Amino acid sequence: MSIDYSEKIPNNVDLAGDRKLQRALESWQPNFLNWWKTMGPAVPTEDVYLRTAVDVGKEGWAQFGHVAMEEYRWGVFLAERGDDRRIAFGEQKGEAAWQQVPGEYRADLQRLIVIQGDTEPASVEQQRRLGETAPSLYDLRNLFQVNVEEGRHLWAMVYLLHAFFGRNGREEAEALLHRNSGDLDSPRILGAFNEETPDWLSFFMFTYFTDRDGKYQLGTLKESAFDPLSRTCEFMLKEEAHHMFVGTTGIDRVVTRTCELMREHDTDEIAPHGGVPLDVIQKYVNFHYSVSLDLFGSEQSTNAANYFTAGLKGRWQEERRKDDHVLTEDSAKIDLVRDGVVTQDEVPALLALNSDLRNEYVKDCQSGLKRWNRILEKAGFDQRLYLPHVGFNRHVGLFSDHYVTPAGDLVGKDTWEAKEDCWLPSEGDKVHVQSLMRPVYEPGKIASWIAPPTNGINGKPFEYEYVHLA
Amino acid sequence: MTEETGTIDAAGTTAPSGSAEHTEETPAVSFDADPATYRHWTLDTSGSAETGVAYLRLDIDETGGIVPGYELKMNSYDLGVDIELYDATQRLRFEHPEVRTVVVTSAKDKNFCAGANIRMLAQSSHPWKVNFCKFTNETRNGIEDATANSGQTYLAAVNGTAAGGGYELALACEQILLIDDNSSAVSLPEVPLLGVLPGTGGLTRVIDKRKVRKDRADVFATTSEGMRGKRAVEWKLVDEVVPKRAWDETVAERAATAAAGSSRPADASGVALTPLQREETADGITYEHVKATFDRDRGLVEITVLGPDGGVPESCARVHELGADFWPLAMTRELDDLILRLRANELELGTWLIRTQGDVEDALAFERVIEQHSKDDWLVNEIRHYFKRVLKRLDVTSRSLIALIEPGSCFAGALLELAFACDRQYMLDGTLDEDDSEQGDEAQIMLSASNFGTFPMSNGISRLGSRFYGDDDHVAKLRQETDRRIEAREALELGLVTDAPDDIDWEDEIRIMLEERASLSPDALTGMEANHRFVGPETMESRIFSRLTAWQNWIFVRPNASGPEGALRKYGTGRKAEFDRRRV
Structure with a gap:
């Protein structure tokens, strides 16, 4: 049996010439497809206008066309780079990057890849039923695009496990399909990925805040001394950017629509008029932002320090940093609660790497807030959206034992809980948002609670029939 | 171990200083000796x-x-x-x-x-x-x-x-x-x-x-x-x-x-232990039946024991005639010498990869000679006990021992004991088909009667008995599996090997395992291995190694013995040792 591997599984890792990898992927692929059918998008479709990566170059990474989703060609791509890459940080700074997994770091690297890999299919599972309430075909298509690309990111991690981690790696690749989001017996590894994405507002928030955490995690792995991981993540970052675009513009459009309704009805209370009130948007921001901060782990972490020193995981834009990239002598400030006040503490820089990454993330998140506030400003409203304090609603890290308000004040448990419904989506808010979720499958039409996009996909108009439902 | 107090010549001498440790200038030790010299x-x-x-x-x-x-x-x-x-x-x-x-x-x-x-x-x-x-x-x-x-x-x-x-x-x-x-x-x-x-x-x-x-x-x-x-x-x-x-x-x-x-025989003539032929280079030692290749970068040595190449002696008389050239004796002597040299001279080669190479049937044929005659022929009996002692040397060697069982190997019977003496056994499932599957048969091992007590460990039980300690039923079951070829998957099921990666995994699994091993603390590994190797009962012999030696080695690194004021250093200087009086 001869299979045209480059046709079936687009790749730039010489799959056709790598019998070992072929055999590993061949036994994995049917299980993946099976997983996709049972855990992937629930809405039956004939085909979807999707972007497929068939190469890493400008021409190849974004080829558009209607594709039956189960025939989507999930590929394996590593960013192209010279062979002379050097390790940019840690104890082995300046040495040649690794083309193979050093046995000494097998366990750690495998763990990092498995954790990253576990999040990719998890979000597909979380978003499985969203298609049933899509506000437009355009949005439905974007959801599916995100889904297939999360699937491809799973492939990317599986490729690494198959190609470099032997039998152990294969077993871990298999397990990535057996853990399922929200499954009581066999849940996804990270807590945030076991929550269902119940509605489209959550989906936009998720793609804005939680996928952005993914971007930063990938950014640190892109610096890895393990070159195949580094190159894989670099290419994934390209696709990740699109997911965040879906989130950013999605929230843009919700805010825009909210402004329209507020003006039209001359009230902030636009719920009865089929919109999402601004304060509910803020609560969703509060929730998704704080949950995503938890994904960075504890502010002070010896694991992160070990990974850095070993060269497994760098900092965001490591090579642009102006320090010695070893950090054994440096210190850094971390946020924490001491003696009943929110303050900062100076700790060895190596121990504060999670905090460092989180700070980069927070800065990046701010830009979205600016965008949405500009919409409010243009529409002539004084209200503004904001990011809550980093200590707010945290369940991981140095703030997890404390009750911090969105403004950053330390309060008692009772006070905090009494105000919880003002800060986080209440049952009523959720019920309301849920009530707005009615599918709109007619080309060119859109749901009441969201504005249409300013542009379509790949130069196509909004009215284009992006999805043919089955 | 001491020299008599009063007679030691301590006049005008000083105790060797702490820096006098001669690790650097220690010459390579040779274990060759001849009564004439x-x-x-x-x-x-x-x-x-x-x-x-x-x-x-x-x-x-x-x-x-x-x-x-x-x-x-x-x-x-x-x-x-x-x-x-x-x-x-x-x-x-x-x-x-x-x-x-x-x-x-x-x-x-x-x-x-x-x-x-x-x-x-x-x-x-x-x-x-x-x-x-x-x-x-x-x-x-x-x-x-x-x-x-x-x-x-x-x-x-x-x-x-x-x-x-x-x-x-x-x-x-x-x-x-x-x-x-x-x-x-x-x-x-x-x-x-x-x-x-x-x-x-x-x-x-x-x-x-x-x-x-x-x-x-x-x-x-x-x-x-x-x-x-x-x-x-x-x-x-x-x-x-x-x-x-x-x-x-x-x-x-x-x-x-x-x-x-x-029980020694009357009128027997001995077998001359002729000098070992050995070629030493910076990268290894090669004997006729045993070769060792050093990989200093990876901190390991690859040891290959070559099985017999036909020529099974048809009689006991022929064994005596062959003497030191009789393969089991020649191979055992070489392996013994190699173990001693590696232990003394190659401290940083912390992992020994052990392979065999040869024909399974030939290896077993030799073993049958030993089995048949070890009770009635003094020389054959000596060879059996010698191989037993060399295996015991391996048991107490402070190196990670890994057996690689690949196509073309002859881990059968007595030679299989080499694999069982190792901390782990990896057996290739199938063949490495880099040569288009023409490499030959799959790797096989074969149990024989020798694996059930012929070569006891210092704890008095066989390596299989130790491996399956407390599970006599399984050992009894394995007795039914002797004298037939066992391939990787079955060997794994029978618990005879640690893992049986196939060709897809073999190279990566082994490389990663070895690198992982090399990154661990050598002291912790030595301690861990010594603990795992000797299960079950104690004998006087095992107690000498596991208890007396372990305590002695602890005392050796304590300042009370080897510190500048310690007793070992102060002995013969006319001055008293100063002890840290805290009991530990």
Whole structure:
């Protein structure tokens, strides 16, 4: 049996010439497809206008066309780079990057890849039923695009496990399909990925805040001394950017629509008029932002320090940093609660790497807030959206034992809980948002609670029939 | 192990300083020896054809230390002395079937043996001390093995003071005769004088073998001058004290009595242990049947044992004719030499990868010869016990041992014991088809009767018995699986190998496993491996390694022994050791 591997599984890792990898992927692929059918998008479709990566170059990474989703060609791509890459940080700074997994770091690297890999299919599972309430075909298509690309990111991690981690790696690749989001017996590894994405507002928030955490995690792995991981993540970052675009513009459009309704009805209370009130948007921001901060782990972490020193995981834009990239002598400030006040503490820089990454993330998140506030400003409203304090609603890290308000004040448990419904989506808010979720499958039409996009996909108009439902 | 206090020449000398450890300048150790060129022993077999008695006389050349820096006074020994002793014990077994009793005695007046040289110990690095003690322990175990299994009884004729390692050497013998001259004593003065243990089996043999009561053993081991005369007999420290005038005669008599009960054959001729042919380079050692390739970057050595290449002897007579060229003996000698050299000279090659290469059927055919004749032929019996001892050497080797079972290997029966001696066994499932599947048959192993007790470990049970300790049913089941080829997947199911990766995984699995291993603490690995290898019951032998040696090695690194103010360093300087008094 001869299979045209480059046709079936687009790749730039010489799959056709790598019998070992072929055999590993061949036994994995049917299980993946099976997983996709049972855990992937629930809405039956004939085909979807999707972007497929068939190469890493400008021409190849974004080829558009209607594709039956189960025939989507999930590929394996590593960013192209010279062979002379050097390790940019840690104890082995300046040495040649690794083309193979050093046995000494097998366990750690495998763990990092498995954790990253576990999040990719998890979000597909979380978003499985969203298609049933899509506000437009355009949005439905974007959801599916995100889904297939999360699937491809799973492939990317599986490729690494198959190609470099032997039998152990294969077993871990298999397990990535057996853990399922929200499954009581066999849940996804990270807590945030076991929550269902119940509605489209959550989906936009998720793609804005939680996928952005993914971007930063990938950014640190892109610096890895393990070159195949580094190159894989670099290419994934390209696709990740699109997911965040879906989130950013999605929230843009919700805010825009909210402004329209507020003006039209001359009230902030636009719920009865089929919109999402601004304060509910803020609560969703509060929730998704704080949950995503938890994904960075504890502010002070010896694991992160070990990974850095070993060269497994760098900092965001490591090579642009102006320090010695070893950090054994440096210190850094971390946020924490001491003696009943929110303050900062100076700790060895190596121990504060999670905090460092989180700070980069927070800065990046701010830009979205600016965008949405500009919409409010243009529409002539004084209200503004904001990011809550980093200590707010945290369940991981140095703030997890404390009750911090969105403004950053330390309060008692009772006070905090009494105000919880003002800060986080209440049952009523959720019920309301849920009530707005009615599918709109007619080309060119859109749901009441969201504005249409300013542009379509790949130069196509909004009215284009992006999805043919089955 | 000590030199007698009063006579040591301490005038004008100073204790070696802490920086004097000679790790750097330690020369590579060779374990070659030949009775014709012994510096420290004479092996007298002149009367043995008639009497069955050989005399092994210790006559240490003071200036003949294996490394510079000390004089071997008072018949005190170092590694070089023990290398000759080991050689002598081997030659007695193989070259001298007529010898039924070996009398170990001294050629020096008033000194039987003062034990290990203190200056040598004080100046030695920790690894050197540990290696030295391990080797001397193995030689003494070998002496007991000769008494138990070769019909070659060792008798210590202690014709002068036997202190420390000197008495420990006597303890390894079946009988101890002590000259009754009102001055010669046996003693274990390590604790009171040196702050270390009589670590070459002394403490263990006094209670386990000589059955000395523990309170008396306590008194004895803390009495630096030791014991002599009637009390030594009463306390069972020696078997007999003999007046000086009746000495030679009594020794000869006791030796003759011991010889009379021996199973050694009449009219047999020995087999010459010809010098080993060995090619050494910076990257390895190659023998005829064993080769070792060093990979210093990865900190490992790849050892390949080549199986026999046809030529199975059709008769026992042919085995004798072949002598040292008979494959099982030749291979065992080479492996023995290799283990000793790697242990002493290649400390940083922390992982040994063990492979075999050859024909399974041929390997088994040789083994059948051994199996058939080990009860009725003295030489075949010797070979069997020799291979047993070499396997035991492997068991107590402080290196990670990994068996790689690949196509073309011949891990069958006795050779399979090599794999079972390893910490892990990896067997390739299928073939590596880089050569388009033309490489040949898949890897196979074969169990034989030899795997069920022919080569017991120091804990007294077989390696399979140890592997499946507490699961006799499984061992019984495995007995049904002998003499047939077992391929990887089945071997894995039967628990005979750790893992059986296929061709897809083999290279990565092995590489990653080895790199992972190399990144771990060598000390923790040594401790872990030693704990895992010896399961179940203790024997005197296993206690010597697992308890006495482990404690000794701990004491060796403690400042109370080896610190600048420690007892080992202060000995012979006229100054007292300063102890950290806290009990740990």
